[in-house]
Amino acid sequence: xxxxxxxxxxxxxxxxxxxxxxxxxxxxxxxxxxxxxxxxxxxxxxxxxxxxxxxxxxxxxxxxxxxxxxxxxxxxxxxxxxxxxxxxxxxxxxxxxxxxxxxxxxxxxxxxxxxxxxxxxxxxxxxxxxxxxxxxxxxxxxxxxxxxxxxxxxxxxxxxxxxxxxxxxxxxxxxxxxxxxxxxxxxxxxxxxxxxx
Numbered sequence: 001x002x003x004x005x006x007x008x009x010x011x012x013x014x015x016x017x018x019x020x021x022x023x024x025x026x027x028x029x030x031x032x033x034x035x036x037x038x039x040x041x042x043x044x045x046x047x048x049x050x051x052x053x054x055x056x057x058x059x060x061x062x063x064x065x066x067x068x069x070x071x072x073x074x075x076x077x078x079x080x081x082x083x084x085x086x087x088x089x090x091x092x093x094x095x096x097x098x099x100x101x102x103x104x105x106x107x108x109x110x111x112x113x114x115x116x117x118x119x120x121x122x123x124x125x126x127x128x129x130x131x132x133x134x135x136x137x138x139x140x141x142x143x144x145x146x147x148x149x150x151x152x153x154x155x156x157x158x159x160x161x162x163x164x165x166x167x168x169x170x171x172x173x174x175x176x177x178x179x180x181x182x183x184x185x186x187x188x189x190x191x192x193x194x195x196x197x
Contacts, residue, residue, distance in 0.1 A: 004064055005064070005069075007129060008133055013125075014124055015121070018076075019076055019077075019122070019125035021073070021074060022085060022087070028049065030052075030085050033105055036106045068093045071098075072087050072098075073089075074087045078121075084104035084119075086101040087100075087101055088101075088130055098136060100140070119150070120156070124193050131186040143180045144179060158184050158189055158192030159188070160188060161180065161182055164179070166178050
């Protein structure tokens with residue numbers, strides 16, 4: 001299993017979940033999930049298999065060899081089965097911060113309790129990597145206000161509301177959504193999850 005140069009270990013585990021550096025073989029399920037959930041992503045149109053392959057070859061694979069990559073993407077496994085992916089994106093190494101990304105299999109996303117469990121596991125494990133191993137100070141998120149359950153899970157995991165960007169994204173012609181900003185410091189993570197690192 002490949003690992004990112006800045007990380008001292010390749011996998012983070014909690015209960016039946018494991019967070020591993022994104023795997024090449026996961027690119028097609030991830031593409032299908034992204035295309036099925038465009039309304040919650042900053043992706044204007046469906047991705048083709050060719051576009052996804054090119055992205056993995058041109059962007060994702062080179063990240064593994066970089067000393068300070070701009071993103072660290074992970075596959076989230078539950079009982080060794082791929083259920084979600086996400087990671088640390090828009091990394092600022094100078095400022096010790098990154099944006100959190102997360103996308104789950106839409107079948108699991110439709111089950112509120114399963115989605116909550118998957119998302120909390122992702123945030124717990126990602127926090128171990130970010131705060132415990134990379135020494136980051138801050139994580140942040142942007143969520144469209146059409147996702148109140150997602151926002152509730154973020155706040156349960158220690159992310160604090162930091163602002164609202166009114167009518168920030170166009171969801172459809174004539175329809176806009178606000179973007180909700182949340183942030184988490186290392187101390188917030190420790191309060192929510194205990195000293196897991």
